[in-house]
Amino acid sequence: DTEVTQTPKHLVMGMTNKKSLKCEQHMGHRAMYWYKQKAKKPPELMFVYSYEKLSINESVPSRFSPECPNSSLLNLHLHALQPEDSALYLCASSPGTAEREGYNEQFFGPGTRLTVL
Amino acid sequence: AQSVTQLDSQVPVFEEAPVELRCNYSSSVSVYLFWYVQYPNQGLQLLLKYLSGSTLVESINGFEAEFNKSQTSFHLRKPSVHISDTAEYFCAVSGAGFQKLVFGTGTRLLVSP
Numbered sequence: 298d299t300e301v302t303q304t305p306k307h308l309v310m311g312m313t314n315k316k317s318l319k320c321e322q323h324m325g326h327r328a329m330y331w332y333k334q335k336a337k338k339p340p341e342l343m344f345v346y347s348y349e350k351l352s353i354n355e356s357v358p359s360r361f362s363p364e365c366p367n368s369s370l371l372n373l374h375l376h377a378l379q380p381e382d383s384a385l386y387l388c389a390s391s392p393g394t395a396e397r398e399g400y401n402e403q404f405f406g407p408g409t410r411l412t413v414l
Numbered sequence: 415a416q417s418v419t420q421l422d423s424q425v426p427v428f429e430e431a432p433v434e435l436r437c438n439y440s441s442s443v444s445v446y447l448f449w450y451v452q453y454p455n456q457g458l459q460l461l462l463k464y465l466s467g468s469t470l471v472e473s474i475n476g477f478e479a480e481f482n483k484s485q486t487s488f489h490l491r492k493p494s495v496h497i498s499d500t501a502e503y504f505c506a507v508s509g510a511g512f513q514k515l516v517f518g519t520g521t522r523l524l525v526s527p
Contacts, residue, residue, distance in 0.1 A: 339504055
């Protein structure tokens, strides 16, 4: 299995809803990432998990809450989002960490298209 | 810190014409360079990468890129494009030992008949 999967593909939610995005990989990768991508822009890094521990949080608002239950799974819990949070949310994984491997080749999932009403 | 510049936001070309998408980077440490392609409503796919060794790297679908350290560039080329190459192309850099990928702003390649 050489892919990163994400569910759901599309999500529409109200500002008072609570929802979760899921990401899974079975490549034995030890680092996983959440990105947010607005239209016609590059991905913006949100969170990095290395060996199931949160290693980077790019000052993301607390209405986004990541969780890494195990080395294959990464969730992003959403609560009280704003319309400006509407975007494509991408998950990625990499074999290891740059500190150990020297480089950081990331494999991306297809994304979840989120619309906040 | 690293940064990536993709000067061309959009490159229109005709089918079967050659194309070059430009990427320049800056970094204070050794770098690893990547080109990703994003088709409409999809995630990013790794097109090719430079980690070390030969400065010319090739993809399976005819793209190539050359790492030029003196010019701090990693331009992407294809001798003959297809309609199906229409997509957004992102250049990215990772500094040795840094976990983050730094992306350029992207270049939209538009191939028309």
